[in-house]
Amino acid sequence: ERETAQSFDTMCEDIYSGRLDYGIIPISNGRDGRLPVFYELINRYELKIVLACSVGADEGEKTLFALAGKSIPYPEMPFGEPTSLELFVTPGGGQSLTEMFRAAETCGMELQRIDSFGFSSVGEGVTFSPVFSAEGAEIGTFLLYMTAVFPQYTPIGIYRMIR
Secondary structure: OOOOOOOHHHHHHHHHHOOOOEEEEEEEEOOOEEOHHHHHHHHHOOOEEEEEEEEEOHHHOEEEEEEEEOOOOOOOOOOOOOOEEEEEEOOOOOOOHHHHHHHHHHOOOEEEEEEEEOOOOOOOOOEEEEEEEOOOOOHHHHHHHHHHHOOOOEEEEEEEEEO
């Protein structure tokens, strides 16, 4: 059943509370790049990206929309083989993002982009949000590495990108 929310904040709250299974939110566009206000909603309501789709708009600009839910259905992946992995990570205690990038590469992933946000879900500092290509990668191995070396990381998306 399709339902229309009064606002993105209301929709995210409804997902968090279990009144909705999924909602669609814009996460980036060609003009502004990542949209921090929507990543703040993802962080606040502990949402997970399960599918993404790029949609063209006026003057050739594209907006990336995410289907967001309460959890990542990994490894079942009912929406198809994942092509992207997205995280929130706040390094601390001598942890190096370079080490994380090497581990991702070892597991068959390539860094697509990385952004930083002023919010931090764990302690003080800047939260980074890397996006890795994950098609055919050893995602489980990488997540095990992250749990051991960056225990404060949060996976925010293991998803298929629909073109």
